[in-house]
Amino acid sequence: MAVGKVTFTREERDQLAKVLWMLNWISVVTGVIIFSLGLFIKVEIQKQRDVMSDQDILYVPHMLIATGLVACCINFLGGKICYDCVDGAKFTRWKLVMLPYIVCTFCFTFCVLVGALLCYSMRSQLEDSLQLGLRGAMRYYKDTDTPGRCYLKRTLDLLQIQFECCGNAGYKDWFAVQWVSNRYLDMTSPRVLDRLRSNVEGKYLMDGVPFSCCNTFSPRPCIQHQLTNNSAHFSYRHQTDRLNLWTRGCRQVLLEHYTGILQSTGLIVLLIWLFELLVLTGVRYLQTAMENLLLLGDLDSESDGWILENSLAETARWNLNVIKNLGKCYNVDDDEDPNINVPRSQESQGEPTTSEVTLRRKDQTRHLPL
Structure with missing residues (x-):
């Protein structure tokens, strides 16, 4: 029994072909949109490539770019096919192309779905890349x-000023790295030498941050040195006075920035996938209806169209049998091979097997009188 069987008149077939022609041209535009979204994500990631590790996180935009280009080509061809399907005589030129075209369109539609899902699954890899890169x-x-x-x-500095963030996870990350070059340190100062000697790796660590961490909305001049020393500044408590610096880490800010872009892109691509699935279903109906029309021989008669010619169970069983029988054509015919289909019950019943019969004939030949 066919799945989704629908009967079309000639007017309905012509109308379906015209609608699909229009939808395929709209799909060309959606392909351009997918290509543009992939290119936009790639450019946004490249802007901050210096603070990201070398992990391969560009596979999502690359996949969207490739899918968008394929979408433009496939839907352009689909528009031409659907336009010719209005005339039954022109359809004969595309009869052998329709099924491979539908299979390729199905694979492309599946890639669109995968691209949409990858946009939502990229967060963890992006977070790891930002953490190592920063x-x-x-x-x-x-x-x-x-x-x-x-x-x-x-x-x-530009990153911390633009995104209003400081450090990797927070401003205290700067306390664990030497961010002042030795060329700007007074190596004759005992205070500097003591600080260098107090560190195992010989680094000049201090409770300070670069100027780009300063909060521009702070009501007082920025305090970026001796941040944990309350007595070094007037009316200052580093535990409570958080208006002085940006408190959010750049990793979290960038992650939210890219996550918002990827989620919006994933939603748009998912909607495009639903639209492409609708177009694919319509093309399948048009293909089966036109093929059945050619079998009838009357271009003005009604014809049936469907999604699957048989039920899902029958289609799966038929494909399974095809796979099982792929190698049988290379087997020797059973009737020509004497060693095949010899019942094992012959040995249990005392009946001679084929090999035993051959040996007996040789012995009898030897004892025959000359």
Whole structure:
């Protein structure tokens, strides 16, 4: 029994072909949208590539870009096919192409769904990449005279000012790294030397942060040094006076920024997937209806269209039998092989087997009189 069987008149078939022609052209536009969304995500990630690790997190935008390009090509071809299906004579040119086209469209539609789901599953990988990347960028913040790292100070300062954040998880992360270069330290000062000697790795650590961590909405001038020393500043309590610095870490801020973009993109791609699924269903009805029409021979008669010619169980059983019988064509015919289909009951009943009969004939031949 066919799944989703619908009977179409000639007017209904022509109307379906015209609607599908229009929908395929709309699908070309949706393909451009998917391509643009993938390109936008890639550009946004590339903007902060200096504070991300080398983990491969660009597979989602790359997949969206490729899917968008394929969508434009497939739907352009689908529009041409549906336009020719209005005329039954022109459909014969596309008869052999329709089924492969539908299979390719189904695979493409599945890729659109996968792309939408990947937009929602990218958060954990993005968080790990930001955590490792920000940690490394903060470690090299002081290397303004080292080739390949001289730009990290500017990158981190602009990042903290633009996104109003400080450090990796918070401003205290700067306490664990040396963010002041040795070229700007007075090595003759006993205080500086004592601080360097007090650290196992010989780093100049202090309870201070770069100027970009200062909160621009603070009512007082920014305090960025001796943040944990209340007596070093007038009317200052570092436990409660949080208006002085940005309290949120850059990892969380960037993660929320990219998560919002990815969730919006995933929702748009999911809606496009539903639209493409509708178009695919219509094309399948049109294909089966036109093929049945050619079998009838009367282009003006009614014809049936369906999604599956048989039920799901019958289709699965038929495909399973096809897979099982793929290698049988290479087997030798059972009637021509004397060693096949020899019942084992012959040995139990005392009947000679084929090999025993052959040996007996040889012995009899030897004892025959000359």
